[in-house]
Amino acid sequence: MDQFTISPSSGVPIYKQLFSQIERMVLNGYFSVGDHLPSVRQVATSLEVNPMTVSKAYGLLEERGYLTRLRGKGMVVAQRDEAFCEQEKFKMLNKMIEELLMQAQQMGVNEKEIIDLVTASASKNGVNSIKSKE
Amino acid sequence: MSNTSAVINIKSLTKAYKKEQVLKSLDWQVNQGDIVGLLGKNGAGKSTLIKSVLNISDIDSGNITIFDEEHQHLSAQTKGRISYVPQENDEILWLSVSDLIKFRKQFYYQWSDEKVAELISRWDIDTAKTLAELSPGQVQRVLIILALAPLPELIIFDEPAAALDPYARREFLKEIVSLASTENITIVFSTHIVSDLERVANKVAILEQGKICYFDDLDTTKENVVQLIICHTDDAEIDVPNLLRSKKNHQGLNCVVSQLDENWLEKIQKQGVAVTVNPMGLEDIFLELTA
Numbered sequence: 174m175d176q177f178t179i180s181p182s183s184g185v186p187i188y189k190q191l192f193s194q195i196e197r198m199v200l201n202g203y204f205s206v207g208d209h210l211p212s213v214r215q216v217a218t219s220l221e222v223n224p225m226t227v228s229k230a231y232g233l234l235e236e237r238g239y240l241t242r243l244r245g246k247g248m249v250v251a252q253r254d255e256a257f258c259e260q261e262k263f264k265m266l267n268k269m270i271e272e273l274l275m276q277a278q279q280m281g282v283n284e285k286e287i288i289d290l291v292t293a294s295a296s297k298n299g300v301n302s303i304k305s306k307e
Numbered sequence: 308m309s310n311t312s313a314v315i316n317i318k319s320l321t322k323a324y325k326k327e328q329v330l331k332s333l334d335w336q337v338n339q340g341d342i343v344g345l346l347g348k349n350g351a352g353k354s355t356l357i358k359s360v361l362n363i364s365d366i367d368s369g370n371i372t373i374f375d376e377e378h379q380h381l382s383a384q385t386k387g388r389i390s391y392v393p394q395e396n397d398e399i400l401w402l403s404v405s406d407l408i409k410f411r412k413q414f415y416y417q418w419s420d421e422k423v424a425e426l427i428s429r430w431d432i433d434t435a436k437t438l439a440e441l442s443p444g445q446v447q448r449v450l451i452i453l454a455l456a457p458l459p460e461l462i463i464f465d466e467p468a469a470a471l472d473p474y475a476r477r478e479f480l481k482e483i484v485s486l487a488s489t490e491n492i493t494i495v496f497s498t499h500i501v502s503d504l505e506r507v508a509n510k511v512a513i514l515e516q517g518k519i520c521y522f523d524d525l526d527t528t529k530e531n532v533v534q535l536i537i538c539h540t541d542d543a544e545i546d547v548p549n550l551l552r553s554k555k556n557h558q559g560l561n562c563v564v565s566q567l568d569e570n571w572l573e574k575i576q577k578q579g580v581a582v583t584v585n586p587m588g589l590e591d592i593f594l595e596l597t598a
Contacts (some may be wrong), residue, residue: 181502181505181506182505182588182589182590183586183588184502184504184529184533184585184586184587184588184591184592185529185586186525186526186529186530187505188505188525189524189526202360213488214488215485217487217488218481218488219487220482220506221477221481221484221506221507222479222484223342223484223487223506223507223508223509224484224487224488225342225487225509226509226526229526275581275583277511278581279581279583281537
């Protein structure tokens with residue numbers, strides 16, 4: 174039950190922290206379709222947070238199609254359209270890139286330099302998808 | 308029974324000590340299921356407010372109802388639905404814990420011996436000792452047990468965590484979390500330990516200058532009150548909506564707003580002004596709102 178972590182004193186509301194954590198865990202395959210999520214009460218007790226906070230995060234994940242509520246069985250990871258998942262992944266990455274670009278702009282680093290940095294870092298860490306498929 | 312979900316309803320509450328006006332026409336409503344953290348600087352009047360609500364202190368004027376009954380004339384049934392943990396121990400010091408529990412039990416319609424036994428063993432309390440023989444932290448735990456035993460629907464804690472060490476505080480918070488998930492309970496706790504509140508409260512109230520000057524969802528509060536860092540090259544003044552305060556430095560403008568205006572943000576970002584939006588922890592928010 175220690176699969177989630179939160180930092181209560183962060184300015185980001187706890188339900189949002191939980192939401193993005195679980196969203197990421199679904200998108201990166203930590204949770205597969207049909208997996209059961211721990212109950213609201215279990216999460217609330219283990220993280221020592223208000224159960225309403227956990228419900229709120231679960232509700233939002235259900236609304237966005239990540240989770241489905243099974244009667245009497247709690248929340249499971251929903252069956253989803255592949256294309257939609259891809260879209261969501263890119264959306265999430267895009268957000269991070271926007272953040273990166275904003276920081277770069279403030280530091281006076283230009284677009285070309287950023288692209289070079291990303292390429293260099295990717296080849297160094299072996300994140301290049303073509304390589305990993307070989 | 309009434310159809311309103313207000314558990315505590317306060318209208319124009321005024322209270323002075325000698326010449327000092329502590330509560331000034333204070334209005335506040337706490338609804339069923341709310342877990343409210345009541346914040347305020349030292350001396351803001353948090354205890355005065357709590358004692359007024361519970362009719363421990365007389366009020367000068369105003370109107371208070373609890374569970375739709377006038378607070379000075381609560382029925383015995385309604386009193387049984389309310390628990391209070393005071394800041395300072397007011398229990399009988401020379402009774403052993405087990406005798407104290409027996410004594411208190413007589414006053415209630417409802418009393419859970421299981422709950423008492425469970426907490427006593429979990430919190431490792433020697434029931435043969437008297438309160439005078441226990442440490443302040445242990446005494447506070449006994450008071451919390453006495454408050455939870457009658458299975459109340461409204462619990463008011465005045466600085467519950469003040470005498471507890473970090474470990475005991477966590478245990479106490481765990482108990483609140485478990486209460487909040489099992490019963491439809493309403494909890495008000497005053498504190499100046501903001502981190503306790505961030506975990507368990509769903510609402511935050513700030514008492515300042517005799518009034519509840521702020522009362523909102525904790526999540527909404529964190530989403531609304533943010534810090535903006537505005538970098539702009541020219542010296543043109545930027546009009547920031549809902550501004551709480553701003554400070555100029557070499558980077559640009561550092562400000563805090565009570566609510567971020569998304570339309571405004573989009574507009575000035577289009578004009579090429581770089582704005583960074585930083586969320587703020589509750590402690591900082593509290594300091595900004597009471598500055």
